[in-house]
Amino acid sequence: MAYSQEVYAKATQILERRREHAMLEAQERIDEISAKIPELADIQRKLAQIGLSISKVFLYSNDKQSDIEKLMKQSLQLQDDKRKALIKNGYDENALETNYTCPACQDTGFIKNRRCSCHTQLLKDVERQNLAQIAPIDECTFESFDVKYYPEESLDNGISPRYKAEKISQSCERYASSFKRGSSNLLFMGSTGLGKTHLSLAIANVVINKGYSVIYGTAQNILNDLQNENFGRFDNIRYTERAVLNCDLLIIDDLGTEFKNSYTVACLYNIINSRLSAKLPTIVSTNYTFDELEEKYDQRITSRITGEYKPLILFGKDIRYIK
Numbered sequence: 001m002a003y004s005q006e007v008y009a010k011a012t013q014i015l016e017r018r019r020e021h022a023m024l025e026a027q028e029r030i031d032e033i034s035a036k037i038p039e040l041a042d043i044q045r046k047l048a049q050i051g052l053s054i055s056k057v058f059l060y061s062n063d064k065q066s067d068i069e070k071l072m073k074q075s076l077q078l079q080d081d082k083r084k085a086l087i088k089n090g091y092d093e094n095a096l097e098t099n100y101t102c103p104a105c106q107d108t109g110f111i112k113n114r115r116c117s118c119h120t121q122l123l124k125d126v127e128r129q130n131l132a133q134i135a136p137i138d139e140c141t142f143e144s145f146d147v148k149y150y151p152e153e154s155l156d157n158g159i160s161p162r163y164k165a166e167k168i169s170q171s172c173e174r175y176a177s178s179f180k181r182g183s184s185n186l187l188f189m190g191s192t193g194l195g196k197t198h199l200s201l202a203i204a205n206v207v208i209n210k211g212y213s214v215i216y217g218t219a220q221n222i223l224n225d226l227q228n229e230n231f232g233r234f235d236n237i238r239y240t241e242r243a244v245l246n247c248d249l250l251i252i253d254d255l256g257t258e259f260k261n262s263y264t265v266a267c268l269y270n271i272i273n274s275r276l277s278a279k280l281p282t283i284v285s286t287n288y289t290f291d292e293l294e295e296k297y298d299q300r301i302t303s304r305i306t307g308e309y310k311p312l313i314l315f316g317k318d319i320r321y322i323k
Helices: 005-036 038-060 064-088 117-132 161-177 196-209 219-230 241-246 262-277 290-296 299-308
Strands: 185-189 214-218 249-255 282-286 309-313
Touching: 005 038, 005 117, 038 064, 117 196, 117 214, 161 196, 161 309, 185 196, 196 214, 196 249, 196 282, 214 219, 219 241, 219 249, 219 262, 241 262, 249 262, 262 282, 262 299, 290 299, 299 309
Parallel strands: 185 282, 185 309, 214 249, 249 282
Antiparallel strands: none
């Protein structure tokens, strides 16, 4: 999955802290118990010497197999002596072991060069935490999307906003559950407060849990950061061009509210076109109609959005006002 370098780095830092904490805690426990059981210190010292001796065998011994067997036999005897000493003094036989958060990989994040499941989960957690800093992702789920706030009365086309919202929610849930790199692009349309952001984040919730990287932001914030990056202003940048173009799912909220200039238009075109070429899905939400989008942006952008994005149009009154 195309997680950002920052996500990988943060997950690695957490793993390193876990491992360091486990080893320090184990050493404190060893020192404490050894002070009460003096013979343990001697056993631990002899076990360490055996480890060193095994290394020397590989380098200098003429009969490696025989020498290693002897050392392993000594090690097993010392391990048994340690176990008996602990039990005799009222401790669990594993009292001196290091208690890693993940015993499988010992908090390294890898098992035989393959990423451990704990590492995979950690990447998901970091991705979710990053998104939660800027959007209410924990509150925006499919379960909490309530269609009762949409009018039940049918429109001129004979379809009620409530029925339409329910069908769109179901469609989004199917989209999220089957998401993959190469999934289709979505365009949420409708006036303010109709749940466009809620459904976008509900999709993000599921997609992150599936192990995909997600970047969410308003068009204003994303384009501002990319402009700052382009001009060498790197302070307080959340979005980078590399991450925006390469994440598994990009969500651009409130398209049309950004400050429009030649750079933002060119940048928006590059984002849309590059991700279409790479077959990387994008979700866009806007308060504008198709006609208003065509008035605001040139045809290079609008033709790609109208031609390559599945429109999901919500109707009704501002839910936040109703609540």
